[in-house]
Amino acid sequence: MxxxxxxxxxxxxxxxxxxxxxxxxxxxxxxxxxxxxxxxxxxxxxxxxxxxxxxxxxxxxxxxxxxxxxxxxxxxxxxxxxxxxxxxxxxxxxxxxxxxxxxxxxxxxxxxxxxxxxxxxxxxxxxxxxxxxxxxxxxxxxxxxxxxxxxxxxxxxxxxxxxxxxxxxxxxxxxxxxxxxxxxxxxxxxxxxxxxxxxxxxxxxxxxxxxxxxxxxxxxxxxxxxxxxxxxxxxxxGASHDTASAVASIPYVNKDGAAFISCGTWSLVGRESEGPVITDESYAYGFTNEGCYGGTNRVLKNITGLWILQESQRHWAASGQRIGHAELAELAAAAGPAVAIIDPDDPLFSTPGDMPQRIAEYCRRTGQTEPRTPGETARVIVESLAHAYSVAIDELEEITGEPVRVIHMVGGGIQNRLLCQLTADVTGREVVAGPVEASAIGNIVTQLLALGLVERADVSELIAHSSSLITYQPSHRTNP
CATH class of the missing domain: 3.30.420.40 (ATPase, nucleotide binding domain)
Structure with missing residues (x-):
């Protein structure tokens, strides 16, 4: 060309x-x-x-x-x-x-x-x-x-x-x-x-x-x-739903054994399948079915994502303590293992407000240690997300009857490397992170395909060449 x-x-x-x-x-x-x-x-x-x-x-x-x-x-x-x-x-x-x-x-x-x-x-x-x-x-x-x-x-x-x-x-x-x-x-x-x-x-x-x-x-x-x-x-x-575009950007080596997490304000945990998964188990676990590029299905679960962390940052900033994403990730890493684990989907965290105080309230209610510093609070949030991902991945295996060997994480949330590493650790599975601009790249790819400028068989290689991918290996598994 x-x-x-x-x-x-x-x-x-x-x-x-x-x-x-x-x-x-x-x-x-x-x-x-x-x-x-x-x-x-x-x-x-x-x-x-x-x-x-x-x-x-x-x-x-x-x-x-x-x-x-x-x-x-x-x-x-x-x-x-x-x-x-x-x-x-x-x-x-x-x-x-x-x-x-x-x-x-x-x-x-x-x-x-x-x-x-x-x-x-x-x-x-x-x-x-x-x-x-x-x-x-x-x-x-x-x-x-x-x-x-x-x-x-x-x-x-x-x-x-x-x-x-x-x-x-x-x-x-x-x-x-x-x-x-x-x-x-x-x-x-x-x-x-x-x-x-x-x-x-x-x-x-x-x-x-x-x-x-x-x-x-x-x-x-x-x-x-x-x-x-x-x-x-x-x-x-193209793939007009933003999650469909994000999934279209995944540079699969092999879809068999692969799951995805589209990670941002919300987290969507799922995998592609030939058809919808409509069973009592998938209904009870809260999984939904939506369309993918090319006509396949994605069975996925919607989990509250980095919204809780973003709201915490807004609260700290309003109190005069501005902490950027990179600094907060460093503080969370330095804090060591989380002092508590929260349920990100608890209704307590569903609306804007003082998230650090709500996390402390949740910990008191569940008999856990309250985080005291921004670093400890961020660590609780990130590690809790990794645990929620792990539960969803295990449920995916159960409802599809197929093992998950690798997890592809895409979207802006993967810039939090601690979250990616904790996801690998807690799930016990390899995590491949990238691309960051998943929805935009998936959107562009579907246009190129519609215009006949690329072939479907070449898409994964094209995306891999166009993205910075980071692989995280699990250092241990922590049961959720």
Missing amino acids: SETQKLLAIDLGASSGRVMLGSYDGSTIQVEEIHRFDNTPVQVQGHLHWDVLRLFQEIKQGVREAARVHGKLLSLSVDTWGVDYGFIDHRGKLLYAPHHYRDQRTEPHRSGLEELIPPREQFTLTGNQPALINTVYQLYADLQDHPSLAESVKTMLLTPDLFHYLFSGVAAAEKSIWSTSGLADAVTGEPSHEVFKRLGLPLSLIPGLVAASGTVLGEVTPAIQEELGLGAMKVIA
């Missing part, structure tokens, strides 16, 4: 977004942050919404800057968190700012939905663990609160599909993001006829599905090309 190809990955998280440039020279992918912006939800009349028009403007600003500095751009693709959506009316316009998954409108309608589709049956039909944040709960609540929506809405678009629509004018439902909704058939990935029938909704609410293997939807509209000073630029629906 004589010319470096340049593509954009728009990676939206629940607290911030980024426009990332991917440069492919035929042998490696280099990623560069072009524009970063906050993603702060907005309270409107007691409800929590995403400010999608501001987000779209921020994304366009990043695209404009990339074009100004780097010239010709081949394509863009958006990946985001799951479950949230916007309504498009019969004129093709967005009805209102989409609700945030933490909006409380779903709770009053929980029992109504669960009478129609009991939680265990939701899992059987869709492969998704029932949860108030799921699209199906949100959609049911919207229709109960505003029955007229059934007539005024033409199409429902999940968040990345909405941004692809705003860029291209093409409405499509990409399967990996769709698989998070609680509305899709567990086996086929198509809209579940049974779920839609019980909700009394037409299947036409969902636009045509496109496979999670990179689909060129069209080009950026002429109006946006003119606004941003672009040439023709393709819009691609």
Whole structure:
């Protein structure tokens, strides 16, 4: 390849977004942050919404800057968190700012939905663990609160599909993001006829599905090309769920015996499988099933991640004690073995606040020693995460009937080397850490595949050449 190809990955998280440039020279992918912006939800009349028009403007600003500095751009693709959506009316316009998954409108309608589709049956039909944040709960609540929506809405678009629509004018439902909704058939990935029938909704609410293997939807509209000073630029629906993009970036040597941990504010522990794992054990352990790039399944468990550490840092900073990530990792390492182990998913840690005090409260409640310093507190958090990972890995082995020999850790959390080493120690398994920019690299890779610039068989080697991978060997195993 004589010319470096340049593509954009728009990676939206629940607290911030980024426009990332991917440069492919035929042998490696280099990623560069072009524009970063906050993603702060907005309270409107007691409800929590995403400010999608501001987000779209921020994304366009990043695209404009990339074009100004780097010239010709081949394509863009958006990946985001799951479950949230916007309504498009019969004129093709967005009805209102989409609700945030933490909006409380779903709770009053929980029992109504669960009478129609009991939680265990939701899992059987869709492969998704029932949860108030799921699209199906949100959609049911919207229709109960505003029955007229059934007539005024033409199409429902999940968040990345909405941004692809705003860029291209093409409405499509990409399967990996769709698989998070609680509305899709567990086996086929198509809209579940049974779920839609019980909700009394037409299947036409969902636009045509496109496979999670990179689909060129069209080009950026002429109006946006003119606004941003672009040439023709393709819009691609890749692995549009951010976890699907992160998993697409894993440089597997062999998927057999491999599990993954996508590690950041949240931690997702799972493995790829040919089909969904829908058993009493997987339901009881809290595992869900979602789509991967290429049409396979990922069975995974959502565990609170470095959120607890980040909230602790915010509390210390507000008290005048600013401790950076690197310094805190050094303090945690120097603190030695954790004085206590907490459950990261305890409701005590689910909301913002004084996390060090909550950890002390948890330790008192469970008869354990309270950490006294930031280093001891950080060590408790990190070691507790490693223990939670170990439990999930052992559960994965049980529900899939296949051993886990190596764990691939990806995402920003792997910059905490103590966490990676403790994960190897506590699980007793080799850990391969990298890439850090997992969602962005996975996003770029799916675009390259859609454009025919790389072959699927070459992806793992390409990612390995493009990333700094670190292998951690277990020094011992500590039973959780």
